[in-house]
Amino acid sequence: MAYGKLLYSSFIYGDLEAGKEQPEYQIPDLMRYLPRYYWESPEMLKLQGTIAEDIGELRYYALPNLLDQFFIKTATWGLDYWEYELGLATDRSNSYVRRREIIQAKLRGSGTSTKERIKSVAIAFSGGEVDVIEYPEEYRFEVKFIGVLGIPPNMAGFLAMLNEIKPAHLGYEISYTYTVWNMLKPLIWNEAGTRTWSQIRTYGG
Numbered sequence: 001m002a003y004g005k006l007l008y009s010s011f012i013y014g015d016l017e018a019g020k021e022q023p024e025y026q027i028p029d030l031m032r033y034l035p036r037y038y039w040e041s042p043e044m045l046k047l048q049g050t051i052a053e054d055i056g057e058l059r060y061y062a063l064p065n066l067l068d069q070f071f072i073k074t075a076t077w078g079l080d081y082w083e084y085e086l087g088l089a090t091d092r093s094n095s096y097v098r099r100r101e102i103i104q105a106k107l108r109g110s111g112t113s114t115k116e117r118i119k120s121v122a123i124a125f126s127g128g129e130v131d132v133i134e135y136p137e138e139y140r141f142e143v144k145f146i147g148v149l150g151i152p153p154n155m156a157g158f159l160a161m162l163n164e165i166k167p168a169h170l171g172y173e174i175s176y177t178y179t180v181w182n183m184l185k186p187l188i189w190n191e192a193g194t195r196t197w198s199q200i201r202t203y204g205g
Contacts, residue, residue, distance in 0.1 A: 026056055026059075026060070027052045027053055027055075027056040028052050028055055028056060029052065030048040030051060030052045030055075031044075031045065031048050034048070069081070072100050072103055072104055072107075073100065075096075075100070076096055079096065079099045079100070079103065082103045083099070083102075083103065086103060086106045086107070088102060088103065088106060098153075098154050098157060101124060101125050101154055101157065102154075102157050102161065104124045105120075105121040105124040105125055105157075105158070105161050106161065108120040108121050108123075108124050114165075114166065114167060115132050115134060115141070117165055118132050118141070118143065118162065118165065118166060119131070119132045121158070121161055121162065121165065122143055122145070122158065122162075125152055125154055125155075125157065125158040125161075126145050126147065126148045126152035126158075127147075127148065127152075128145065128146065128147020128148035128152075129146040129147030130143065130144065130145055130146060130147065131143075131144040131146055132144070139169060139170055139171060140170055140171040140172055140173070141166075141170060141171075141172050142172065142173050142174075142175055143162070143172060143173075143174050143175065144175040144177075145174070145175065145176050145177060146177055147177075148177070150176060150177075151176055155174075159174075
């Protein structure tokens with residue numbers, strides 16, 4: 001049963017580049033494991049030859065791909081298992097990049113300091129500098145995205161994770177960084193006219 005899943009599963013072979021010619025793989029000699037009286041049997045030679053080709057293909061393609069699943073940055077079909085272990089919902093409509101962000105954020109959110117956990121999770125989602133400002137007397141905190149202009153991608157995923165790890169009694173607000181006028185000096189008016197207001201607000205020079 002395991003052999004059939006490994007050999008024919010689209011999860012493994014679906015990640016291979018379609019139409020690309022693949023290098024030859026090594027086919028093992030299975031006949032040497034059998035008693036000598038089988039060596040003269042055409043049926044056994046054919047059977048073992050077919051099995052050997054499958055094993056060679058499995059060893060060449062599937063095993064390296066399987067190893068990739070042990071690391072979040074390279075996992076593809078294995079993300080299902082990461083999500084299961086961390087208690088996350090599996091949504092295959094999300095890209096691998098988005099799903100990896102959520103997994104990494106979940107792992108980073110296992111620390112002891114609430115502020116540092118939130119900051120670490122925010123960095124995992126935005127990929128840039130983040131500051132977390134606490135207002136204890138007001139029972140709230142502010143998450144400021146500093147290193148990325150505009151709204152980081154996958155904010156819905158970040159907010160879902162934030163609501164999971166933050167103390168229930170604390171409110172919060174989110175602040176984003178946008179372009180200031182001094183940063184627009186290198187941008188001539190003709191070029192500015194080709195951009196939307198949203199693009200200008202996140203123009204980084």
